[in-house]
Amino acid sequence: MKELFSHRLKRHQKQMMRYLRYVFNDHFVLACTFLLGGVGLYYSDLVKGLPKGFLPGKIVVVLVLVLSLHLGEFVSLAKPADIVFLLPKEAQMKDFLKRALRYSCLFPFAVLLLVAGFLMPLYVVSTRQSFWAFFPVVLLLWALKLAHLYLRRYQLFQGPWLYKRSYRLWLVASAVLLALSLFTPVTALVGGILLALISREFLFKRVKQPLDWDKLVVTENRRLQRIYRFINLFTDVPQIATAVKRRKYLDGLLALIPKDQGHSYLYLFSHRLLRGTEFGGLYARLVGIGAVLLYFVTERWFSVGIGCLFLYLIGFQLVPLYNQFQYMILTQLYPLPEKQKERALQQLLTGLLMLAAVLFALVGSFAYDNWLDRAWLLGSFVLFAGLFSTLYLPARLKKMRRLSGAYL
Incomplete structure (x- = not known):
């Protein structure tokens, strides 16, 4: 299973790199540079004019961080044929999904690092914390995202009612811990690590339900279609599935x-x-x-x-x-x-x-x-x-x- 995932990952990365050449072309990079420069200048002037302990800034920081935790999906790299050919190997699929979980952490962790860095000036002005709070906040976001990925992986097993209840608990706990990080970042980090460990124990190690193969394939296909639609903004993508609505x-x-x-x-x-x-x-x-x-x-x-x-x-x-x-x-x-x-x-x-x-x-x-x-x-x-x-x-x-x- 480890070799199978490594083989699929290489093919997936090769395909994505071929498309990214068209996405990050000179026009797009120039436009992003121009846009980010303008947004950065406007954001810098805005933060300089805010008073210390700005209460609405705290609310904005928590809301943006909670929303950013939903960026990045669980990458299973499942294929439609797996429903038939990998079904006899279901007992060994945990190794496959374990490697998939590790790979799924790369993109959201990088995005959360950028989001935290962007919000840090507003965070410092609103909370009167020092810039050293950046490190526990980033680690807290990574711990909460890891718990979310455990939850998304658990969704691929049978028992959706447990997933909905677990998601609500994760969302409330994440909002509370991020709000707590405005006052004591280290304490919030400890809570985030405990949440990740609990999620790993109950949503990863102790899972006994069988895999929902249809959901596994459909979820991965939806994830790929979202990526293809973004790439389609820059070049034609043959793999994109086009739907027609009556309207x-x-x-x-x-x-x-x-x-x-x-x-x-x-x-x-x-x-x-x-x-x-x-x-x-x-x-x-x-x-x-x-x-x-x-x-x-x-x-x-x-x-x-x-x-x-x-x-x-x-x-x-x-x-x-x-x-x-x-x-x-x-x-x-x-x-x-x-x-x-x-x-x-x-x-x-x-x-x-x-x-x-x-x-x-x-x-x-x-x-x-x-x-x-x-x-x-x-x-x-x-x-x-x-x-x-x-x-x-x-x-x-x-x-x-x-x-x-x-x-x-």
Whole structure:
């Protein structure tokens, strides 16, 4: 079992490294640097202006730390075929899951370290503790996350009612210990270590129930699909499973498109966007995240930069709509010119980007009292959306046609 997990882990890491080359490209790294620099500057100025013993800061620290404990899932690397081929080896699966638990700690421990480091200035100002409290707080977070991973592993066994009760107990204990860490970090750390040891004893060593193989496979597949959806923001992922939902309440938008030959591709693209979970969900998430960030930014040029960045991400991620019907036989048989396909995508993206630009301008305007600043936001966003649709999009589609022609 140890060799099996090591083999699967190597294949999984190799696959992830191949995709991460496209995720951490120059554009993304530059955008993250720009965004983190602005957020860091704003956060630094905010913390400097807070009084000592700031009570709302304590509440924010506890809430953020409790939420951050849910980052990172149990990585089982289970396959659908395991239900058949590994069932006779169920008695030996504990060794497999033990190694899986160790690997599952790497990512959340690293994330919790970063979160604790980011919150530490607010923690020091709000609690009047020294920066040395960083170390017991980080160890406390690791202990609580370890207990959470024991709990997530226990969920893969039969007996879900025990899992729900155990999760509530873990959540309450974590909130209490994190609140206690605001006053006595070392005492809270001791409590966190005890919680991890108790979880290991009752949720790991003494588990006698059989494995729920279906849940094991489904849980791992959901975890991978979340990763693939994130990677799909940057490149195409063949492994992603796309779902289609009826969404009858959006039929009125499709009814606005004329039902004639000249608007065939516009109807197909719009239908795919509204009823598919991939592109529609992507558009909604990016618009929502961009709007939330703009709501808290008060610097005009920084707001313009963030808004244009998210408009670029929205347009860039929706361009693959162009190839959605490339291998659909009916679009090949029906005499539709290629220019209509390009024009339809350009019309759709122009409308979506203009809608996002207006929403960004409306949300960003709450931070300004001057109508000139609000006009700057709206004009900048609309101008960027227009330039993307008229300059960048045709060049990108030309490159995609050349690449698809080379593969064919």
